[in-house]
Amino acid sequence: MRRADRLFLIIHALRGRRTALPARHLADTLGVSLRTVYRDVADLQLSGVPIEGEAGVGYVLRKGSDIPPLMFTAEELESLVVGTRFVRAFAGEKLAAGAQAALLKIEAVLPPELRERAARTRIYAPIWRDAGRVAFAAMIDRLNGAISDSQVLCLDYADEAGRTSTREVEPLCLAFWGGKWTLGTWCRLREGFRNFRPDRIADCRTTGERFAPRPGRDLDAYLEAMRGYYEGMD
Numbered sequence: 001m002r003r004a005d006r007l008f009l010i011i012h013a014l015r016g017r018r019t020a021l022p023a024r025h026l027a028d029t030l031g032v033s034l035r036t037v038y039r040d041v042a043d044l045q046l047s048g049v050p051i052e053g054e055a056g057v058g059y060v061l062r063k064g065s066d067i068p069p070l071m072f073t074a075e076e077l078e079s080l081v082v083g084t085r086f087v088r089a090f091a092g093e094k095l096a097a098g099a100q101a102a103l104l105k106i107e108a109v110l111p112p113e114l115r116e117r118a119a120r121t122r123i124y125a126p127i128w129r130d131a132g133r134v135a136f137a138a139m140i141d142r143l144n145g146a147i148s149d150s151q152v153l154c155l156d157y158a159d160e161a162g163r164t165s166t167r168e169v170e171p172l173c174l175a176f177w178g179g180k181w182t183l184g185t186w187c188r189l190r191e192g193f194r195n196f197r198p199d200r201i202a203d204c205r206t207t208g209e210r211f212a213p214r215p216g217r218d219l220d221a222y223l224e225a226m227r228g229y230y231e232g233m234d
Contacts, residue, residue, distance in 0.1 A: 005101055006030055006040055011049060011061075012105070020058025072110065074117045080106060082123045089125035090176060092141035139198045140174065143183055147171045150210045153185075156203040157196055164202075169194070170211045172219045184226070186217045193217075193225050 009030060014021055023037045030037070038055050045051050050062035072080075080103060087099040107115050146153050155167045169185035180197060187194040215221070 001030065001032075001101065003040070005105070006032065006036075007044060009104060010037070010040055010044065011051075014051065014059055014061045017060050020053050020060050022058045023055060026059075072106070072114060074114060077106075077110070077114055077118050078121045078123075081118045081121050082125075085123070085125045089127045090181075092137045092139075092144060094141045095144065096137075136199060139201060139204065140181065142204055143171060143174060143198060146204075146206060147173060150212070152207045152209040152211055154205045154207055155196060155201050158200050158202060165189075167194070167196070168207065169196070170217070172222050174198075184219075184222050186222070193222050 010026060013026060013029065023034055023041070026037045027034050034055075041051055041059055051059050052062050053059035084099040084103045088096040091099075107118060110118070143153075145151075151171070153169050153171055155169060156164065157167055158164045167185075168188045169183075170188070171183055171185050173184045175182050175184060175195075180199070182195040182197055183201075185194055185196060186192070213219070
């Protein structure tokens with residue numbers, strides 16, 4: 001977790017409290033050592049954040065220094081919790097970590113009744129961490145990074161019939177279809193839009209080339225082509 005995120009969470013863990021929060025509780029919540037908590041709190045105090053208390057006793061925000069809670073309804077919060085669980089279960093590790101960190105920040109500034117409502121939601125997305133799942137999550141992270149950086153990829157791919165090919169593609173987006181991911185691309189071999197399933201990619205390499213969006217072969221054109229394709233199947 002980034003230091004800036006820790007400092008944010010420490011401040012909001014203290015908001016609205018009438019009794020001191022032990023440093024050990026903060027350390028366990030943030031997944032860091034007591035020494036790190038002591039140092040972070042000292043830095044916050046030096047920067048002017050009105051935290052009172054000391055190591056071995058606990059910390060509170062000075063009276064009158066509370067921060068207004070975020071204005072989420074119970075339904076909005078439950079949607080965020082469920083969305084985070086699905087990202088953790090089905091996306092890459094980087095996206096999952098980002099979603100979890102975002103949820104921690106949101107929950108840190110919620111009033112107790114909404115925080116308890118979030119914990120009670122009964123919609124789950126079980127997380128499996130076998131070797132295959134770990135490798136697949138790493139592939140999703142790699143593809144997502146290539147999309148963000150507009151990196152041309154070289155894919156070793158096997159289609160549904162097991163036929164193998166090597167494709168040079170411009171990755172445009174990742175789509176989750178309620179069970180399977182697809183990578184939407186402009187395929188340079190076929191000179192057209194093609195979808196590739198990440199679970200059928202044997203190897204994925206960056207070529208060192210970056211591509212720029214071009215009319216007719218960018219994300220907007222891809223989405224329009226897919227819309228036309230699936231509407232034509234009705």
